[in-house]
Amino acid sequence: MTDALLRALSQRGTKRIWGVPGGGSSLxxxxxxxxxxxxxxLCRHEGAAAMAALADAELTGAPGVVLTTKGPGVGNAVNGLAxxxxxxxxxxxxxxxxxxxxADWVTHQFFDQRAATAAVAKGYARCDSNDPVxxxxxxxxxxxxxxRGAVHLDLTGQAARRQAEPKDFAPPAPLxxxxxxxxxxxxxxxxxxxxVVIAGLEAAEASEALRALVTALGCPVLVTCKAKGCVADADPHCVGVFTGGSLEANCVGEADLILLxxxxxxxxxxxxxxxxxPVLDIGLRPHPVHYIQPAVGLHGDLGASLxxxxxxxxxxxxxxxxxxxxGDAMRAALAWAGSGGVAPPRVVQIAREEAGLHAGQATAPRATVDAGAHTFSATxxxxxxAPRDLLISNGLxxxxxxLPAGIAAALHDPARGAIAFTGDGGLMxxxxxLATAFEARARLVTIVFNDAALSLIDIKQQHRQLLPEGVRWGRVDFCTIAEGMGVLGLHADTEEMLREALAVALAFDGPSLIDVQVDPAGYPAQLQALRG
Incomplete structure (x- = not known):
């Protein structure tokens, strides 16, 4: 049964399993x-393992796999499944x-694992039927x-050791x-x-056809965070990122037809x-919950439709x-110069310059982005x-x-490596x-936007004129922590220090971390420009 499962995964292109094992079928x-x-x-937390597996799935198109023990392992992984x-x-x-x-007599570590994942998983199986394959x-x-989404296989040791005849996988033809x-x-x-064209996450697998349509129309294209690279940022038709907020409204508001x-x-x-x-909705499927009622829905093979x-x-x-x-107006609305630290937009711009992306090098690192106030600057x-040059959690x-997505990206393509943009809260x-990155020898540069706060929530708290409580903490020395885990630790308080640190980190054959003191002063204006 174990061989049948692994063969099914291998035939679909799965290369890695991430997790923290238990003593049963995991072994x-x-x-x-x-x-x-x-x-x-081997990861340090099941939730992070699921994030790494998710990134693997996005990069390969194959199912990502996370492996856990029963009870607490399943509980820890649920956020990654969501x-x-x-x-x-x-x-x-x-x-x-x-x-x-x-289930009739055990209470230790026991809860209904199927019910625990039912809200966030599309399906569940135990492989205890007459046809487990x-x-x-x-x-x-x-x-x-x-x-696409998460599914849950609850596998006992007895089921794992059953004899089962593997089957050859035939990918389904697109509609x-x-x-x-x-x-x-x-x-x-x-x-x-x-x-105006607005490209979303499904376009990552139809970017060639998307680019051909945009070129034929000679029209603006905006991309969601997960569609970054489906049309290259350097393409003169590419305006910027679409979120559904106010920043892109001047461009999209001129349209007499919006193509999703x-x-x-x-x-x-x-x-x-x-x-x-009017809206022309071009996608793999109709969406049961949508912001708009399209004039025409064109669903099926996205590449063929485009x-x-x-x-x-x-x-x-x-x-x-x-x-x-x-495009220039959108970028200008999001930029600011820092004082008393490096402005987050400048952190990303300097990292891009030092990584050689401005020269269009094919081996430039991928970027992974955490949730938080720094997200807007990074995206x-x-x-x-190209598609998947930037990985981000956007739906959740x-x-x-x-960090875990950056490890996955670095192992997926060691020659390119990866840069992980994370806030101090997300990193903690x-x-x-970081120890997983060290043991894997991942060529990953983790850049920490360190401002000692949950800055996005801090902004909302300030907007409501509430007392500054529950959103700030003491500044953490991430360099020392990184060094303790075997990771090269570097520090930057100025743009010059950041350039010097990046030069060292990008040349290093292994994981590194740059602890950047950032100036959060421009975050409120940036958020206002984005969302209105």
Whole structure:
């Protein structure tokens, strides 16, 4: 049974299992994994392991796998499962399970593990039926079906050691777009003079067709955080990041047609849709909960839909200087110069420059971004050339994502390595994974925006004119902590110190951490510009 599971994962492209094992089926999977070309990575916390597995899934398209013990292991992993489901990433939790007879008399570490994950997992299996291999196939297919998400395999040691005949995996063919919907979409597009394209997370797997459509139309394109790089930031049609807030409203407000290309409503901030132009929704599937009612829904194979529209598209009335001015205005609204520390936008700009992204080098590091006030600077100023050049938790917007995701990105492509942008609060949630990065010899530079506060919540507290309580703490010396875990620790209080630290860190063959004292003074104005 163990071999059947590992073979099914290997055939789909899974290369790693992340986790903190228990003494049951976990040990069987760890022992058998190398025979299937799968490497087990021992993490320090199951929640971080799930975040790393999620990043693996986004980078490979294959199911990410997190392995846990029963009871507390499952409880710790739940946030990572919620993150995978709201990021639309296929993730398999394999937990040590209780047998049916144990459930009648065991109370130690026992709770209903299926019920514990039911709110955030798409499916559940135990592989105790007459056809356990069919259970595995159905569970993995469910994880990979739109909307992708987490599934849970509760595996007892007895089930893991059952004999089962593996099956060959045949990937399902994508559904073609409906011809009638395609004709309606073509007619809608033909009547538009100033269309605007908004690309979302599904576009990561159809970026070539998306770029062709944008070029054919000669129109502005905005991307969500998870769609960064689907159209390169250097492309003159790329305006910036779309969140559903006010910053992008001047550009999108000029549109007489809005094309949503793979946009999932889970990516947008909870504000009402502010545009009156008709919407053409192009995606893998219709969304049961949406901000708007599209004029036309074109659902199915996203690449095929975009390519079909591009083939007939005529140039729009947009002018490149106008598109460029919109992008310049958006970036200017988010920038500020720091005093008494480095301004967060400058942290990202300097990291981008030192990493060589301004020169378009193919081997430039990927970036991972944590949730927090620094997120806006990282997504706005980290230039991406291709999909998945930046990884972020956007649907759940969970803290504690950037470090484990950065480890996964660095191991996925050791030549490129990765840079993790994290706040001090997010890092403290998964600090132990610095030791995981050291043992894995990951080429990861962790940049800490250290301002001794939950800055995003601090801003909201200030806005409500409440006393500054419950959102600030004493400044932590992350350099010393990093060194204690074997990670190269560096410190920066100024832009010059940051450049010097980055030069050392990027040349280092292993994990490093730069503790940057940041100036948070511009955060309130930045948030106001973004969200209104």
């Amino acid at each position: 069987d999977l760890i022992a058998a994994a190398p025979h299937h070309g799968i490497h087990f990575v 993150c995978a489901t709201l990021e639309r990433a296929p993730l398999l939790l394999v937990s040590d399970g209780f047998s049916a007879t144990q 069919a259970e595995i196939e159905a569970l993995l297919n469910l994880a990979c079906a739109a909307p 073609p777009p409906d011809p009638a919907a395609l004709d309606a979409a073509r007619a809608l597009l033909a009547g538009a003079r100033k269309p 290309a793979g946009l999932d409503p889970v990516e947008l901030i909870p504000q009402p849709w502010r545009y009156t132009a 390519a079909a529209l591009a083939a007939d598209a005529a140039p729009s009335a947009w002018l490149l200087p106008v598109i460029g001015a919109h 706005a100023f980290w230039a991406c050339a 917007a969970s803290m504690g994502f950037a 949630m998964c600090l132990g994974e």
